Amino acid sequence: MKTTNEKVGLDQKQIKQTINKQILTVFFLPVIFAFLHWPLLIICLV
Incomplete structure (x- = not known):
């Protein structure tokens, strides 16, 4: 059974x-934004 990525012509390396890339975006991008907004939160609370 072929996956959707294989059907559109991607090999295993590209898949x-x-x-x-999708995992990095979904899991690490929110963490990065949290650390960027953290100093603003501290400033607002003080």
Whole structure:
């Protein structure tokens, strides 16, 4: 059974790269934004 990525012509290396980029975006981007907004929160609370 072929996955959607294989149906559009991506090989296993490209599929892995795509998944890694999506994981980085979903999990680490919110953490980065949290650390960027944290100093503003401290300033507002003080």
